[in-house]
Amino acid sequence: MILPGHSLIARSIIRNVKYPTLQAQPCGVDLSLKRVLKWTSPGTIDLDNKLRQPASTEEIPFLPTKENKNPCLDLAQGSYLVEFNETVSVPLDVMGEIFVRSSLFRSGVTIHAGVMDSGYEGAVGALMQVVNPMGFRLYPAARLAQFVFHQMSEKVEGYNGIYQGMRYLQ
Numbered sequence: 001m002i003l004p005g006h007s008l009i010a011r012s013i014i015r016n017v018k019y020p021t022l023q024a025q026p027c028g029v030d031l032s033l034k035r036v037l038k039w040t041s042p043g044t045i046d047l048d049n050k051l052r053q054p055a056s057t058e059e060i061p062f063l064p065t066k067e068n069k070n071p072c073l074d075l076a077q078g079s080y081l082v083e084f085n086e087t088v089s090v091p092l093d094v095m096g097e098i099f100v101r102s103s104l105f106r107s108g109v110t111i112h113a114g115v116m117d118s119g120y121e122g123a124v125g126a127l128m129q130v131v132n133p134m135g136f137r138l139y140p141a142a143r144l145a146q147f148v149f150h151q152m153s154e155k156v157e158g159y160n161g162i163y164q165g166m167r168y169l170q
Helices: 005-011
Strands: 026-040 055-062 074-075 080-088 094-100 109-112 121-130 135-137 145-153
Touching: 005 026, 080 145, 094 109, 121 145
Parallel strands: none
Antiparallel strands: 026 055, 026 080, 026 145, 074 135, 080 121, 094 145, 109 121
16 A cells, blocks of 8 residues: 555655645655765675775755856766655655656656665665766756655564664765
8 A cells, every 4th residue: 555645744754845735746755855966985885784885975066057046956967866855754564665756757867766664764865867968957955756655564673774863865
């Protein structure tokens, strides 16, 4: 069973929603852009996380353009880490998935993210790939993805990893 957007906001599963009436959708909640980061080092992953080392990142600032005084980002073709304004508090009988909004993929941009485990609380981010050879322009708080939550058949122990309670993706 998929939980409707208004219910996700009312139950505080998704928090820090800036524009609830605009962001609540029939099957989830639209996630709005907080910041875009680029990678500055490689990352490392192994079986038991003893050697795990997340890649370092650097924020790309929003800047006004010559033709438009509103700050924006003109992104070249490539991969970026995006952080959303919204945070989550996932109940033990719910799990979430993030999907790209159709407005993005129609412009040659995609969003990828992993499963949002039951019990996770904290920041939300995703991998954004600009595949359009002409690039892509973003404005602050742009709606990039839709967060969809599924009711599970039973409660589980819940997420207990190093990202629990994360405030920022860096």
